Amino acid sequence: MSFPGSGLAKGLAVTLRTMTKRSVTAQYPDVQPDLPPRSRGVIGLFEENCTVCMLCARECPDWCIYIDSHKETVPPAAPGGRERSRNVLDRFAIDFALCMYCGICIEVCPFDALFWSPEFEYAETDIHELTHERDKLREWMWTVPEPPALDPAAEEPKELAAARKAADKLAAQQQAEAEAAQAQAQAQAPEQETADQDRPDTPGEGT
Numbered sequence: 001m002s003f004p005g006s007g008l009a010k011g012l013a014v015t016l017r018t019m020t021k022r023s024v025t026a027q028y029p030d031v032q033p034d035l036p037p038r039s040r041g042v043i044g045l046f047e048e049n050c051t052v053c054m055l056c057a058r059e060c061p062d063w064c065i066y067i068d069s070h071k072e073t074v075p076p077a078a079p080g081g082r083e084r085s086r087n088v089l090d091r092f093a094i095d096f097a098l099c100m101y102c103g104i105c106i107e108v109c110p111f112d113a114l115f116w117s118p119e120f121e122y123a124e125t126d127i128h129e130l131t132h133e134r135d136k137l138r139e140w141m142w143t144v145p146e147p148p149a150l151d152p153a154a155e156e157p158k159e160l161a162a163a164r165k166a167a168d169k170l171a172a173q174q175q176a177e178a179e180a181a182q183a184q185a186q187a188q189a190p191e192q193e194t195a196d197q198d199r200p201d202t203p204g205e206g207t
Helices: 006-019 056-057 104-108 134-141 160-200
Strands: 042-045 065-074 084-095 113-116
Touching: 042 134, 056 065, 056 104, 084 134, 104 113, 113 134
Parallel strands: none
Antiparallel strands: 042 113, 065 084
């Protein structure tokens, strides 16, 4: 059972304990804050992976992603093949004045073109300048930390296993072709020597 004024007494006790402790002030910007490695600062763009599928812009609840693109015709890779069309990225911008840092665009991107960067020093004096284009987003891409290391006992990712299998198969095929070419060259060498020996000398030869 609490007596009248017990809450006030507890609050004053907390205040007195805090008053006796030395305050610690981070001298920003001279001292940079120690942020977690996966802090949600800004969004970096790896535009080589972007296929202009527009999924990030459609799923954004704030509609703060602006994407423009055009189509280009790609010639056939082999004679007689069909021409293909592909999307070419013209503009990729994010309005950080509207962004609420939910991370939905990063989660739904099927080609790993968007990443969280811990960079947070991008304040502007004009709100219109908070719309950053793809050049700035690409600069932030290089501040994205590396992913954490996998568990040594974890199963190898299927993508790496498939890539390694294909690479090993190609290397074995190339080695077999090289060995076959070397064996053919060695088999042709004695025949060439025999043909040279059986060939009659012509007048004036060897002089």
